[in-house]
Amino acid sequence: MAVAERDPHTGYLTTGHEWNGITELNTPVPRPIYFFLITTALFALGYWILMPAWPLGVTYTRGLLGIDQRTTVEKALQEAVLDRATWTKRIEAESYEDIRSDARLMKSVRETGRALFGDNCAACHGMNAAGGPGFPSLTATSAIWGNDPDAVAETIRVGINSTHPETRTSQMLAFGRDGVLPPKDIDAVVAYVRSLSAAAGDIPPQAIDAGKTVFSANCASCHGDEGKGNKELGAPDLTDKAWIYGGDAQSIRRSIWGGRQGHMPTWEDRLSPLERKILTLYVLDLGKAGR
């Protein structure tokens, strides 16, 4: 048996045990480890006492603090329902102007409106309401049926060429297919319509003049003398850059040749008055730049 001595390589004392020349170093567990073991044990003990911890058959130890996640969640849900009830009541009761000038209400409108729009309208108008061929953009500054809240609400309520008895009707005649106008007049009026919204550099002036005559006689009754449209009839403004069916020569020709009857369903049976009001506010908000 050798006595404890200091190991020259590591600087530790040896335990004094030696087996065939191999000595054992005396390296005790570092103090911080004891410290951690004791604090975590104390923490666990405190946690058992204060918080719900041990399952006891059908119940559990509730802890001195009485914290219960189920009641916390129930309380949060109740608050959310109450909160929703207050803001939806205000949406139902207040005027469009008052709601639109209330930033907090509009925040709720945008959140709920976006979900309602995604579920019901995006299939045709696109998720961002930018529209597509045959479906108007709802973010445009010009609106076919009017841009005041009542007009938008009415469009959503009754639809366009829908099954609703009070539906809006949108009828663009098939001037070519039904033989109302000879092809020569159609060529001319296509040129004229293009000149209304685009730089008319490539369109011969005499074609535009001829087209203007055809337009005054056949189109102005719905689209207006200057082609600015008629919101009562849903006849679009032909002088702006917003097109339902496209503003290139071919699309314009197709609109005039074959006519157009856009279809939008009625939402009166499918959405509640509150939901429709939220959607009206949402749509107005999308295009508010020009409205």
Ligand code: HEC
């Ligand atoms: C089946 C396709 C379809 C669905 C779904 C649809 N729309 Fe439309 N919507 C149309 C079409 C097509 C028009 C344009 C009709 C026309 O030619 O005048 C239109 C027009 C509109 C207009 C009038 C635009 C203007 O410039 O005056 C509004 C507002 C509108 N939709 C809102 C909605 C809302 C809100 C929803 C969801 C509740 C919805 N639409 C769902 C097809 C649809």
Ligand code: HEC
């Ligand atoms: C009875 C009313 C009426 C008359 C007359 C009429 N239009 Fe229209 N026009 C409409 C309506 C309504 C629409 C929208 C159709 C839809 O989307 O449902 C429309 C759509 C159009 C479009 C498509 C616009 C777009 O945004 O894509 C063009 C182009 C057009 N008309 C040109 C003409 C020309 C040119 C004439 C004359 C030859 C004419 N219209 C006569 C009612 C009329």
